[in-house]
Amino acid sequence: MAELLASGGTPEMVRAVLDNGADAVYVGAKGWSRRRAQYEMDDDQVLVSAEYARSLGKILRVAFNTLPASREIPLLLAKVEKFTSAGIRDFILTDVGAMRELSLRFPGIRIHASVGCTIINSDDAWFYKDAGATRIVAECRMGREEMRRIREEVGVGLEVLVHATTCYTLLGRCTMSSYTRQESRVDAEGKNHFLGSPNRGGLCYRVCLAEWNQVGENGETEAERLILPNQAYFLVDDIPALIDLGVDTIKIQGREYSVPLVGRMVRFYRALIDAYMEDRSSFRIDPWKEQMAGIVSARDGERREKTKGLISESLGA
Amino acid sequence: MPGIELIVSVSSPRELDGTELAPFDSVCLGNPYCRRVEGNYAEQLPLLPGAVSSLREAGKKVYVTSPAAPRGRDLPQVERLIEAASRAGAQALEVHNMGVLRILREKGNPLAAHMGAYANVYTHLGAKVMRDYGAVRVRPNAEVSLREMEIIAREAEIEVEVLAHGKIPLGVTDRCSLLTEAEDADPNCPSACRKDHWLTSRDPALRSGSPPGKGEIREGGWVLKTVGKGILSGRDMCMLEHLPGLLSAGFSVFRIEGLYESAAYRSEIGGVYREALELAASGRTYGVRREWAETVRRHAHVGLCNGYHFGKTGRLYIGSVLQKGNSVL
Numbered sequence: 001m002a003e004l005l006a007s008g009g010t011p012e013m014v015r016a017v018l019d020n021g022a023d024a025v026y027v028g029a030k031g032w033s034r035r036r037a038q039y040e041m042d043d044d045q046v047l048v049s050a051e052y053a054r055s056l057g058k059i060l061r062v063a064f065n066t067l068p069a070s071r072e073i074p075l076l077l078a079k080v081e082k083f084t085s086a087g088i089r090d091f092i093l094t095d096v097g098a099m100r101e102l103s104l105r106f107p108g109i110r111i112h113a114s115v116g117c118t119i120i121n122s123d124d125a126w127f128y129k130d131a132g133a134t135r136i137v138a139e140c141r142m143g144r145e146e147m148r149r150i151r152e153e154v155g156v157g158l159e160v161l162v163h164a165t166t167c168y169t170l171l172g173r174c175t176m177s178s179y180t181r182q183e184s185r186v187d188a189e190g191k192n193h194f195l196g197s198p199n200r201g202g203l204c205y206r207v208c209l210a211e212w213n214q215v216g217e218n219g220e221t222e223a224e225r226l227i228l229p230n231q232a233y234f235l236v237d238d239i240p241a242l243i244d245l246g247v248d249t250i251k252i253q254g255r256e257y258s259v260p261l262v263g264r265m266v267r268f269y270r271a272l273i274d275a276y277m278e279d280r281s282s283f284r285i286d287p288w289k290e291q292m293a294g295i296v297s298a299r300d301g302e303r304r305e306k307t308k309g310l311i312s313e314s315l316g317a
Numbered sequence: 318m319p320g321i322e323l324i325v326s327v328s329s330p331r332e333l334d335g336t337e338l339a340p341f342d343s344v345c346l347g348n349p350y351c352r353r354v355e356g357n358y359a360e361q362l363p364l365l366p367g368a369v370s371s372l373r374e375a376g377k378k379v380y381v382t383s384p385a386a387p388r389g390r391d392l393p394q395v396e397r398l399i400e401a402a403s404r405a406g407a408q409a410l411e412v413h414n415m416g417v418l419r420i421l422r423e424k425g426n427p428l429a430a431h432m433g434a435y436a437n438v439y440t441h442l443g444a445k446v447m448r449d450y451g452a453v454r455v456r457p458n459a460e461v462s463l464r465e466m467e468i469i470a471r472e473a474e475i476e477v478e479v480l481a482h483g484k485i486p487l488g489v490t491d492r493c494s495l496l497t498e499a500e501d502a503d504p505n506c507p508s509a510c511r512k513d514h515w516l517t518s519r520d521p522a523l524r525s526g527s528p529p530g531k532g533e534i535r536e537g538g539w540v541l542k543t544v545g546k547g548i549l550s551g552r553d554m555c556m557l558e559h560l561p562g563l564l565s566a567g568f569s570v571f572r573i574e575g576l577y578e579s580a581a582y583r584s585e586i587g588g589v590y591r592e593a594l595e596l597a598a599s600g601r602t603y604g605v606r607r608e609w610a611e612t613v614r615r616h617a618h619v620g621l622c623n624g625y626h627f628g629k630t631g632r633l634y635i636g637s638v639l640q641k642g643n644s645v646l
Contacts, residue, residue: 067437068440069440069461070440070469071468096415096443096446096447097440097441097442097443098440101442118437121387121389123392123415123419123420127419127450128415130419141491145389168490173386173437173488173489175485175487176548179487179625179631179632182460182631184628194460197460207539210539212517212519213516214514214516215515215516215517222514224519228494228516
């Protein structure tokens with residue numbers, strides 16, 4: 001049965017997603033995950049949240065999925081040592097070198113190769129499996145045939161994001177945000193938060209969502225009010241097929257959303273998955289799509305406000 | 318200049334024609350963004366033997382790039398590309414995708430791997446993994462500073478390539494933004510990306526002054542260059558005034574990014590950097606010559622930048638000689 005994984009941006013959100021039916025929750029170690037610090041947790045919060053998950057027989061996964069600087073590797077190793085000593089065995093990583101290093105130093109840990117790895121073909125999946133990944137996150141536009149090949153031929157666990165954004169560029173291969181603004185902010189532990197780099201520090205200013213004009217080489221306007229496509233999406237229709245395919249993890253992103261909204265998303269997917277598992281032959285998707293419409297509307301409202309704020313913030317350079 | 322290598326990238330015979338190659342030690346053939354670029358050496362494999370042999374006869378090292386973001390359906394072509402590049406006598410395959418790196422190794426092909434700008438090399442540990450797969454050179458991600466690159470080179474014991482001049486690769490996608498229809502149905506493909514297209518931000522808060530006039534690309538806000546399946550910096554990375562520092566830090570492999578530029582751009586910028594590198598390596602007093610500055614400014618429609626190399630915002634210019642002429646943002 002596919003694991004339902006959801007976001008834990010705060011200890012309160014961790015409790016909400018687990019109480020609402022998620023099998024596992026992921027949290028970001030402060031300074032180390034693909035979100036800004038306000039949606040990450042300090043070590044004590046991680047440990048308390050892990051204890052709560054364990055008390056329910058569920059899993060807490062810690063994201064170290066930014067791409068660090070070489071000199072920060074000792075900080076990473078020390079933090080993982082601390083967490084594994086406290087019984088945490090599940091991690092999310094992007095840097096392939098860090099992945100190999102952790103898999104060698106901490107035998108038995110489970111590593112998810114993050115969406116930031118941009119795994120788009122089955123040979124990518126082989127590469128990350130060889131480096132120590134036990135589960136890989138499929139790039140957001142990956143087709144089912146490629147997923148099937150990874151599942152059957154590569155033999156590595158497969159995670160699919162059912163609520164996320166399909167950036168205009170391939171996620172994990174984009175530096176548009178840090179090109180417009182990047183700041184160095186080193187915390188007390190010595191970790192640079194690389195503000196403005198989603199790959200390195202998690203904060204993306206979403207400059208792709210600004211309005212653009214396209215101008216030709218002679219200065220002529222070719223298109224006005226262009227929006228580079230960057231859509232937030234929910235997968236609903238695909239859930240039965242993903243389950244049939246044997247997908248190992250169904251993930252709901254959303255650390256930056258409100259706790260009630262994330263709780264609502266989790267309840268929806270929990271009920272949908274359970275309903276399909278209970279009776280696949282008579283399952284009908286249409287009623288679920290109607291329910292989803294309300295969640296989409298609430299999510300879009302929160303996302304619009306956040307995007308406006310981020311673009312304005314990037315101008316402060 | 319023994320030990321120093323200046324590389325230029327060219328997509329196709331159209332880009333190669335008219336490009337003065339004398340300043341360059343090496344040529345990287347092909348376009349990693351789009352398989353449909355007309356004459357793309359990485360796609361039109363029958364072009365490779367002739368191009369590679371003529372360049373090698375001219376004393377150049379020849380590398381061939383590979384797709385930055387190949388889907389599963391593209392991998393058979395990648396396998397053919399590896400074979401064709403190897404048979405043609407290319408000396409390395411530029412690799413951006415880990416699956417491609419794995420295929421190169423699994424095929425047992427002796428072609429060396431040079432990790433490209435989209436390979437996301439950020440740490441020495443990552444570079445070591447790639448080295449163990451056959452990579453002998455890495456070009457770290459644009460966000461990686463020169464200081465970090467020094468660590469990568471030292472700790473991973475691998476050659477590091479530095480972008481010295483040209484547009485910075487900022488993003489890759491598999492949907493062409495210059496087309497309105499599917500690629501094989503849109504009459505603008507593959508001609509749309511032959512011309513320059515710029516994205517200028519519209520947000521009132523990002524604009525200053527009047528819109529650009531004919532023939533003028535002005536940075537009133539953010540400006541990026543779009544090539545359909547890729548986003549490049551609007552400004553040109555420029556390390557001209559920092560070459561002595563680069564050499565003393567131990568860097569010796571430099572790229573002039575020539576994709577989607579004119580032959581005059583590649584030729585003249587290459588000429589400037591050849592002269593400048595010779596001066597910087599000579600030990601004589603180094604300074605940016607007036608004619609060099611004029612050349613790089615003439616070709617930089619939106620201005621110059623190099624912030625990433627110094628751990629700063631990418632579009633900023635760090636230096637004391639060439640910063641004038643950049644607009645505020």
